[in-house]
Amino acid sequence: MVLNVGQLFRACNPSKTLNYGDAKDRACYIDFAAVRGNDVVKELRRTINLSGDDATCQLFTGHIGCGKSTELSRLKQELEDLNYHVVFFESSEELDLADVDISDILLVIARQITQSLAQADICLEPTRFQKILHGAVDLLNSEVTGLKLNIPALDSKVGMSHKDGEYSLAFGIGELTTKSRDSKEVRSLLRSHLEPRVNTILEAINTEIMVPAKTQLQQQGKAGLVVIVDNLDRIDNLEKLPNRSQPEYLFVDRGEQLKQLTCHVIYTIPLVLAFSNEKERLSNRFGSDPQLLPMVRVQNRDQSSCEAGMAALKQMILVRAGQDQLSELFDSEATLERLCQTSGGHVRNLLVLMHGCLKKDDPPVSSKLLEQVISQRRYDLSKPITADEWELLRQVRESKAVRGEDAYQTLLRSLFVFEYRDEEQSWFDINPILTDAEELR
Structure with a gap:
C-alpha cells in the first residue's frame, strides 16, 4: 500500500x-491493557454493570496525555453496547479550569444530561430547578449591565416536543455557564446565588431530572444512565482556600456533594490527588481508590x-x-x-x-x-x-x-x-x- x-x-x-465510536478511529485503536498492568476500562464497566440500579461514582486518573480520553471513549461505546444511555463530555469546553467550584460542575452536568435526554425524546418538567436558575438570571440581569439571558418558562416541558424557537433548559443553562466561564465578575455573582443552594440544586437534579429520566429510559429498554466527565484532571493546582489546593477543595472537601448524583458517574481527577497526603480522605469520600491508567x-x-x-x-x-x-x-x-x-x-x-x-x-x-x-x-x-x-x-x-x-x-x-x-x-x-x-x- x-x-x-x-x-x-x-x-x-x-x-x-480517538473516538472509539467512529469506525475509522476504532481501526487505529490499540488495546494496551495487557502491557499497562490492568484493564481499567473493564473494571469501570463492571462496577457500573454489576451495580444494577444502585448509583456509582468512580474516579479515574493518570498522566495528562497517557490515553485516558481514548479509554473513556472506548468505555462509552462498550456501555452503549450494553444498552446504557451515556452522557460523555469534556469539561474543559465548559469551565474555566483555573477557577472551578461545585455549582459550576453541577450546572454543566445538568446541561449535558438534559441536552442528551432531549435528543433521546425524554421529556422532563424540572420546575424547582428552573426556579433556581431564574433566580440566578434575575440577579445577573439586575447586577450586570447589558447581560440578557434566556431560559424556558417555568411551566414548559423540557424535551424534543418543544415548538420551534422555544428555548430548551440545556440552552438556558448554557447561557449561564458560557457567561460565567468568560467573565470572572459574572462567575462571582452566579456563585453567590448558587453555592448556598448546592444541596437544593442536587435534590432538584435528582428528583426532577434523574428520577423521571431513568423511568423513561427504562421504558425505552435502556439499562441505565451514565455520566462521564472528562478533563477535570486538567484543573489548575492553585490555592483555592488557605492551605487547600483547588483539587483538594473540589474532590476532598466537597467530594461528598459530587457523589450525590443518583446515576452512574465517572470523574477524571488530577493525578496529584493520587499522591496527595489527602488520598485516604479522598478514597473514604468516594468509597474506593481512584483508578489509575499507567504507562x-x-x-x-x-x-x-x-x-x-x-x-x-x-x-x-x-x-x-x-x-x-x-x-x-x-x-x-x-x-x-x-x-x-x-x-x-x-x-x-x-x-x-x-x-x-x-x-x-x-x-x-x-x-x-x-x-x-x-x-x-x-x-x-x-x-x-x-x-x-x-x-x-x-x-x-x-x-x-x-x-x-x-x-x-x-x-x-x-x-x-x-x-x-x-x-x-x-x-x-x-x-x-x-x-x-x-x-x-
Missing part, C-alpha cells in the same frame, strides 16, 4: 483524541525490555500509517524501536516524536532525523529542571520510587517521571527522553 504522508501526519496529531511498559522493573509493550507501540504507529510493513516508514526496525523506547510508553509522547519527524521530512524516518528530534525534545524538557530536581531524578532512577507529595509535584506533574505497573507491582522511572541528559550521566 502506498504511504499517504498527509494522512499519517494527521493520524499522528498529538492533539487528536505502557517499554521495559520491566529489572531494566529488561518489555517485548509485548514495544510490539504494541510499534503496531500503533503502523496502523496509523495504514501499513503492514515498516520499510516505507523507517530506515530500519532499530529506528522504530528507538522511537518507541524513547516515548517511555506515554502515548502522546510517541505521537509528539513521530509528528516532529514528519514536520522535518517525508518517511522513511532515518535514525539521524529521529535523534535530532529527540535531542530537541530533551533540551526543551530539561530547561526548567533545577539542580535539586536532577538529584531527585537520580534517586528515582536508582530506587524506582517516588515518595512524598512535593516529589510528585516536581517530577510526575512535569512528566519527568512515569509510573508503570505489571500484574504484581508498580514502580517509577525517569522519562527516557532525559536518560541521555548530561546531568544524569
Whole structure:
C-alpha cells in the first residue's frame, strides 16, 4: 500500500483524541491493557454493570496525555453496547479550569444530561430547578449591565416536543455557564446565588431530572444512565482556600456533594490527588481508590525490555500509517524501536516524536532525523529542571520510587517521571527522553 504522508501526519496529531465510536478511529485503536498492568476500562464497566440500579461514582486518573480520553471513549461505546444511555463530555469546553467550584460542575452536568435526554425524546418538567436558575438570571440581569439571558418558562416541558424557537433548559443553562466561564465578575455573582443552594440544586437534579429520566429510559429498554466527565484532571493546582489546593477543595472537601448524583458517574481527577497526603480522605469520600491508567511498559522493573509493550507501540504507529510493513516508514526496525523506547510508553509522547519527524521530512524516518528530534525534545524538557530536581531524578532512577507529595509535584506533574505497573507491582522511572541528559550521566 502506498504511504499517504498527509494522512499519517494527521493520524499522528498529538492533539487528536480517538473516538472509539467512529469506525475509522476504532481501526487505529490499540488495546494496551495487557502491557499497562490492568484493564481499567473493564473494571469501570463492571462496577457500573454489576451495580444494577444502585448509583456509582468512580474516579479515574493518570498522566495528562497517557490515553485516558481514548479509554473513556472506548468505555462509552462498550456501555452503549450494553444498552446504557451515556452522557460523555469534556469539561474543559465548559469551565474555566483555573477557577472551578461545585455549582459550576453541577450546572454543566445538568446541561449535558438534559441536552442528551432531549435528543433521546425524554421529556422532563424540572420546575424547582428552573426556579433556581431564574433566580440566578434575575440577579445577573439586575447586577450586570447589558447581560440578557434566556431560559424556558417555568411551566414548559423540557424535551424534543418543544415548538420551534422555544428555548430548551440545556440552552438556558448554557447561557449561564458560557457567561460565567468568560467573565470572572459574572462567575462571582452566579456563585453567590448558587453555592448556598448546592444541596437544593442536587435534590432538584435528582428528583426532577434523574428520577423521571431513568423511568423513561427504562421504558425505552435502556439499562441505565451514565455520566462521564472528562478533563477535570486538567484543573489548575492553585490555592483555592488557605492551605487547600483547588483539587483538594473540589474532590476532598466537597467530594461528598459530587457523589450525590443518583446515576452512574465517572470523574477524571488530577493525578496529584493520587499522591496527595489527602488520598485516604479522598478514597473514604468516594468509597474506593481512584483508578489509575499507567504507562505502557517499554521495559520491566529489572531494566529488561518489555517485548509485548514495544510490539504494541510499534503496531500503533503502523496502523496509523495504514501499513503492514515498516520499510516505507523507517530506515530500519532499530529506528522504530528507538522511537518507541524513547516515548517511555506515554502515548502522546510517541505521537509528539513521530509528528516532529514528519514536520522535518517525508518517511522513511532515518535514525539521524529521529535523534535530532529527540535531542530537541530533551533540551526543551530539561530547561526548567533545577539542580535539586536532577538529584531527585537520580534517586528515582536508582530506587524506582517516588515518595512524598512535593516529589510528585516536581517530577510526575512535569512528566519527568512515569509510573508503570505489571500484574504484581508498580514502580517509577525517569522519562527516557532525559536518560541521555548530561546531568544524569
